[in-house]
Amino acid sequence: MPAADTGASTTVGADAVTVPAAAPDSRMTPGGPGYRRMSLALFLAGVATFALLYSTQALLPLVSRDFAATASAASWTVSAATGGLALFVLPMSALSERFGRRTVMTASLAVAVAVGLLVPFAPSLSALVVLRAVQGAALAGLPASATAYLAEEVRPGALITAIGLFVAGNSVGGMSGRIITGWVAQGWGWRVAVGTIGVIAVGCAVAFRLLLPAPRHFRAGSLRPRVLARTVRDHLSDPLLGRLYAIGALFMTVFGGVYTVIGYRLTEEPFGLPQGIVGSVFLVYLVGTVSASAAGRLVCRLGRRGALYLAGGTTTAGLLLSLAPSLPSVLLGLVLITAGFFAGHAVASSAVSHTAKRGRAQAAALYQSAYYIGSSTGSAVGAVAFHAGGWGGTVGMGLLAVLGVVTVTLAGSRAARAGRRPLAAA
Template sequence: MPASTEAPTRVGAASPVPVAVDSRLSPGGPGYRRMSFALFLAGVATFALLYSTQALLPLISGEFGVAASEASWTVAAATGGLALFVLPMSALSERFGRRTVMTASLAVAVTVGILVPFAPSLTTLVVLRAVQGAALAGLPASATAYLAEEVRPKALVTAIGLFVAGNSVGGMSGRVITGWVAQEWGWRVAVGVIGAIAVACAVAFRLLLPAPQHFVAGSLRPRVLLGTVRTHLSDPLLRRLYAIGALFMTVFGGVYTVIGYRLTEAPFGLPQGIVGSIFLVYLVGTVSASTAGRLVGRLGRRGALYAAGGTTATGLLLSLSGSLWLVLLGLVLITGGFFAGHAVASSAVSKTATHGRAQASALYQSAYYIGSSAGSTVGALAFHAGGWAGTVGVGLLAVLGVVSITVLGTRAARAQQRLATA
């Protein structure tokens, strides 16, 4: 609880009213910059590790002599591990503390990251990546809760924005760095470099993050947790939002898992470093996500989802072209549409859940990363069976799912309006 002080009392004066002083962190105050930079570094480490093999899949396929559908498991296992463990990790953070869980998660993830370059087989590599993803689940499960408890409400959006920026920078830079390093020294050295960067980020995070002052430990009560989860899953709107997040990520995961194969093969034949640099397109997503609020203000939530789905579908169709510039434009539209749709859906979850918001957000993240794993696997299988057109077909089906679910939501909202006015 915030600390309180009392104003000084003059002799003979009436007793003053106690003035509550909010001791939580705020911009310009002590500890705020340290906290912001610490969580930014945690975001960088998390997403650099999580997607560290995605830009390297053609090289991994070549070394182990496997198809794209098999190599893609190095991505799907990590995101799948995160999806499965994000809800349990959110419960652990309620009992043992946000900073404790985040520190332990990063410690395990970077330790595994040091071992990954030495994996003797694809099976070992996939297992290590699954463990790494499960460990990283403690970051998204705890970081936003830490911020909500330790930062003043007016500064909360900015603080969360810095953490998300770290996610974006980590995801983008991890892919770009691995692409260029792998071109010269191979995928094992590239993954090792990311592991070393993550170790530095993890150490700095632990040294910089202020000790929590407002955390109150809860108890691990599975019955209460399961009751909250059941309540969220019984809400039709939340179910639709979870499905939309998963479907958007299915498109994104499939496209970016396979795009390396598409661009290193004929007719493009791009070197690995250039292919890794393609992930700079993520900057477009950072912009589209930050402007999603204005899009919702103009079109409404469902209108914004239609616009995001249409933009993504247009990008998928453009990417079928044999022109490199049209393929790149297609990636820009896919990325912009995905991040806008994800921002709209995830923010709607927080607004819709009236209680148990941490669990509601954890369920969304779980669905989101299940979509990533499914997209990586199914997109790669489709590429193996039908080339890039197969991957695009999977993406278009996922976008059709988004549009269909949004149409159902529109009809449900209109039905409720008619009942309310009847």
């Protein structure tokens, strides 16, 4: 049989030079072996991660009441978790390069779940904050490793779909965690509510480990701090990447502040809503799923800077509308804030990977770090502003952050016109 028929080699000319045939691409693809298991595993990991990370956010009025704490003090149960993730996402990305993506993700979930089962027994607010900080640091191994695992194990043509399923898990986890805790807490208190999330996360973590296929294309690297430090320094000194990091942090400052304080706003007069209904308000997150998926079309029509201006304007309109003492107005305001935030986040985060020509994992990790620093800042400062000036104080903080987004984007526009980077994304 001719060599061409076997796929093993090809002969060329009279000297019969043997040229090995290209090895088949063994990475996963939709419909192929392991793809469905992998997708479900990472979806469940995303659910567990975000359900745990924001498990106390819808419960802050009850936490305040239990520990006789102010809104600003209770908000640290959210800020500590997101802050821990922000600080550790870059080191975790380096560990995954050495020890493997699946190993780091498994260890991260195991530690986070174990801490989650201890959270309901926190004897004081300070102990609760410490446990939440440890939990956030542990969860940093998931976003640091999941996208790298997908890039290595999934064919390029299927990568966007696979990452989309992981992000969908994040969204579902963030939304369902808040809704479940709201309804459980209404009947049995906040401790039982966060314990319920811990038990759900245990199931997700076990299923994740059983389902996720063993990596076949990972090649371990060495932990070289100098190389990592040089890459990080280069990314931080890039003006465009710096603007994108700032935009992500500022958008998340608005979002974190609003959703940390909204429970207090809706449980107090003139609304006086029960905890279960307040938790259900997080169904508004579904709007964000739609606006994030539409971000690509917005960029095609308006350009990246135009899409960022539109996202900022939508967020501003939502903040102003939420000031009205009317429940429909507040809910519509949350819809606009959520739509604007997710669109802006999608535009900025996609521009990071487009801009970074090397060290993309570190560039993405730095964006995630800035993003969660914004979440921690928004949660803490938004609660302080609410304590000082009510909902109007939180809205004022949000408007300042949106002004920052517009200012940074304008700086990008001026830089593009000056010719320093003609194709600047922001």
